[in-house]
Structures are given as structure tokens and as C-alpha cells.
Amino acid sequence: MTPDAPPPRTDRLQRIASRARTLAIVYFALLFMGTHIPSFGPGGPSFSDKWAHFAGYLLLTYLVLAGWELTIGILGARHYFAVWLAGVIYGAFDEWTQIPVWRTCDMSDWAADVLGVTIGIVVYQLLRPLLFAVTGRGDGDQ
Numbered sequence: 001m002t003p004d005a006p007p008p009r010t011d012r013l014q015r016i017a018s019r020a021r022t023l024a025i026v027y028f029a030l031l032f033m034g035t036h037i038p039s040f041g042p043g044g045p046s047f048s049d050k051w052a053h054f055a056g057y058l059l060l061t062y063l064v065l066a067g068w069e070l071t072i073g074i075l076g077a078r079h080y081f082a083v084w085l086a087g088v089i090y091g092a093f094d095e096w097t098q099i100p101v102w103r104t105c106d107m108s109d110w111a112a113d114v115l116g117v118t119i120g121i122v123v124y125q126l127l128r129p130l131l132f133a134v135t136g137r138g139d140g141d142q
Contacts (some may be wrong), residue, residue, distance in 0.1 A: 016135050017070035031056050035094055038101045053112035054119075061087055061120025066131055080121055087117030120122035 005068075023033030064083055069075045095105045 010136075013070065013135060020063065020067035020070050024060070027060060027063055031060060032094070035098060035105070036101050036102065038115065050108060050112040053109045054116040057087060057091060057113045057116030058120040058123065061117045062124050062127075065121070065124045069128075069131075070135065081136040084117055084121060087120075088114050091117070 061083060065075065065080075068079065068083075091110050095107075095112070099105050102117045
């Protein structure tokens with residue numbers, strides 16, 4: 001091993017990365033299903049669902065970034081941009097595909113999704129040291 005080579009990945013870190021990826025995929029599927037259950041008139045939540053959109057996309061963004069970084073190593077600006085762009089496009093797709101199940105396609109919901117993705121990236125950056133402490137990985141390790 002050369003001095004510049006990253007240390008080998010441990011079995012523990014590989015298990016954590018696998019669980020993080022699985023959690024992101026399961027959460028994505030639940031989020032999709034939750035936004036595509038047909039709405040049958042009044043009786044839904046009495047609060048503005050904008051907070052639910054914001055929080056849902058913030059958490060999805062965090063889970064995707066954690067799973068990706070634990071899998072491939074330190075993420076760069078292009079990775080963050082790819083996650084942001086995918087979240088923005090998926091948010092629009094998510095809103096548009098609610099029409100066939102008698103739900104509302106709402107630009108305000110999409111704006112909350114985009115804000116959730118954006119703030120999710122910021123929150124991830126702020127909490128990265130905690131993620132590394134929990135996984136036992138140093139900030140510069142792969």
C-alpha cells in the first residue's frame with residue numbers, strides 16, 4: 001500500500017454502507033407510495049402538507065448522500081449537484097404523476113420538495129462529522 005492509497009474498507013463499514021443504501025431505497029419507495037395513494041375527498045391532513053413535502057425530501061436527500069458517501073468515499077461538488085438535480089426532477093415527476101390517482105399536482109408542493117432537497121444537502125454537510133464518528137470512519141478515509 002502506498003502512502004497516498006486509502007486504507008482498505010472494513011467489513012463493518014461495508015455493512016453500514018449497505019444498510020444506508022437499503023434504507024434510502026426503502027424510504028424512497030415509501031415516499032413514492034405515500035404520495036400516490038388516491039385521495040378521496042376531504043378528511044386528509046388538516047395541516048399544510050408543504051412541511052411534509054419539505055421534510056420528506058430533506059430526509060430522502062440525507063439518506064441518499066449518506067448511502068452514497070459511505071459506499072464510494074468522499075463526495076465532490078458534482079455528486080451534490082447530481083443529487084440536487086435528481087431531487088428537483090423527481091419532485092416534478094412525483095407531482096405530475098399524482099394526477100392519474102386523483103391527487104393534486106401543486107407547484108407549491110414541488111417548491112417545498114426543491115427546498116427540502118436543497119436544505120437536505122446543507123444539513124448533510126453539517127452532520128457529516130457525526131456520520132463519520134458513528135461509522136468509525138475518519139473524514140478523509142474511504
